[in-house]
Amino acid sequence: MKTIKQINEKIKNGDAVIVTAEEMISIVEEDGAEKAAERVDVVTTGTFGAMCSSGVFLNFGHSDPPIKMMKTYLNGVEAYSGIAAVDAYLGATQANSDDDIGIDYGGAHVIEDLVAGKEIELEAEGYTTDCYPRKRVSTLLTIDDLNQAMLFNPRNCYQSYNSATNSRDEKLYTYMGKLLPEFGNLNYSGAGQLNPMQNDFNTTTKTYNTLGVGTKIFAGGAQGYIAGEGTQHSPASGFGTLSIQGNLKEMDTKFIRGATIPKYGSTLFMGIGIPIPVLNSEIAQTCAIRDEDIKVPILDYGIQRRDKPTIGTTNYKDLRTGKISIELDINGEKVDKCIRTTSVSSYKTSREIAGELKDWIINKEFFLTERVAKLNTSAPKPMKANAKLVRDIIKRPPIVAKQTISVSEASKVLIENNINHLPIVDENDCIMGIITSWDIAKAMAQSKSAISDIMTRYVVWASPDEPIEMVAKKMSANNISGLPIVDNNKKVLGVISAEDISKLIGHYM
Secondary structure (H helix, E strand, C coil): CCCHHHHHHHHHHHHCCEEHHHHHHHHHHHHHHHHHHHHHEEECEEEEEEEECCEEEEEEECCCCCEEEEEEEEEEEEEEEEECCCEEEECCCCCCCCCCCHHHCCCCHHHHHHHCCCCCEEEEECCCCCCCCCCCEEEECHHHHHCEEEEEEEEEEECCEEECCCCCCEEECCCCEEEECCCCCCCCCCCCCHCCCHHHCCCCCCCCCCCCCCCCEEECEEEEEEEEEECCCEEHHHHHHEEEEEEECCCCCCCCCEEECCCCCEEEEEEEEEECCCCCCCCHCCCCCCCCHHHHEEEECCCCCCCCEEEEEEEEHCCCCEEEEEEECCCEEEEEEEEEEEEEHHHHHHHHHHHHHHHHHHHCCCCCCCCCECCCCCCCCCCCCCCCCCHHCCCCCCCEEEEEEEHHHHHHHHHHHCCCEEEEEECEEEEEEEEEHHHHHHHHHHHCEEHHCCEECCCCCCCCCCEHHHHHHHHHHHCCEEEEEECCCCCCEEEEEHHHHHHHHHHHH
């Protein structure tokens, strides 16, 4: 049994044995946990990926005459300045105020530019008071001109991540990257066996062996600290998070990078490394966790709800091979499908972080700290907001037609039922296409009589469990005024129109 104080003394004397989490795996396999605990003093970990819940507190110093900043922009990106006269918090995911730039250059990019020493344009305005008579200020500054630039990230370093795939017949653009239609790919994130929280998690107590408030860490290439548990912290379910802080002025653009996830938003790629003191054999065994030991749920992001269905489970070892095989339920049949996998984080950089932190400790540039408090064990709660679903609109049996119907007969169906959209179905009432009143008018003008000549075969549809907001987005994106509702077997259940959505939204307002 060792203590952190004893380990720090060994570091000071140059006697400490420091290994990375990857190296610890083979040591425990060869020598066992007991001997590994005697031999190894510190295990270093690392992770590098998109950490959206990040940002910096900035202090600009007082202008002459002084200003109380209320609206603050850095290179066109708004920072929240309702804190004090010349303090502001810049969030990593804040988009640019210029719509032509938008998410292509946001808060995360400003943060990287500050770290890189680039000049940033500050534009601010406020209201005048006797002690703050200035109304506007415009100037250029670098990070050296700031009094403080304190990185404070409310949620970083997820212990576990879900992987994402897409059952829909259209591309989806998510925080997990682009997801191709019909299970065309699977994206995942995280450092697996190098993940700091995986290496410190006690599976029996569902808490962490050494991590806590005040633990010193590697943060963006500088030394930082764990401020506490992160938002949405849920250790009991294996999804613990950290809130971290550090001095932005000391960080390195190699380990803190602004990025844009296409059609989603800007984010900050952040490097975090944490040393784990090997105090006993239990900790030694935990630090030998392997990629194949870490389960990764596979979620269907095609179901655009808070609670997405889990369609399988994999692990980091299989994910890193570049493809996995899973059994899918497609139209009631079990189908084995090989899916290409892609990481949206960097294992290479995670390994570099663990290695650099190891060198810091060996070179006596980094010493361990005792935690002053353990991380809380609370679980997150969902927002109190009822979802308005497509099924709320289905009030009558579907009005459909077979492909054998004539244009003239279809016209009568639309008129008699006072509808504008008519799904065309096969003998099992499964969707084949759709026609609209506009299609009928065009067919009459062109003297066409066969439905097969005028129906739209590529049909945009909705499921009964989809939120109304998502259906409205589909209509807008495809410039259509209605779409069929279908079940998992593509059987038509009804039709939803823009008018239906307007009535429902009006009812709830």
